[in-house]
Amino acid sequence: MNQSDISPEKLEQARLFADTPAGRQLKALLRQSNAHGLRQAMDQAAQGNMDAARKSIEAFLSTPEAAELLGQLRKNP
Numbered sequence: 001m002n003q004s005d006i007s008p009e010k011l012e013q014a015r016l017f018a019d020t021p022a023g024r025q026l027k028a029l030l031r032q033s034n035a036h037g038l039r040q041a042m043d044q045a046a047q048g049n050m051d052a053a054r055k056s057i058e059a060f061l062s063t064p065e066a067a068e069l070l071g072q073l074r075k076n077p
Helices: 008-018 021-032 036-046 050-061 064-075
Strands: none
Touching (some): 008 021, 008 036, 036 050, 050 064
8 A cells, every 4th residue: 555545535534434333333343353553543643643644554454454354344335
């Protein structure tokens, strides 16, 4: 994933999604998977530090657990 793949608009969409029932369910699943990196990214984005949030998200998405979860979400949107 390149830095250009995550725009401020996409980060805002992610923030808005996080406040929906589906987003809360996803956060709960991620907590069970010990997704510290994603929580860190959310905190950084909430503080307006988009570059750090982008890097944290990229690091989290590179894990096998995240790849598996994303695959499941693609199959069952």
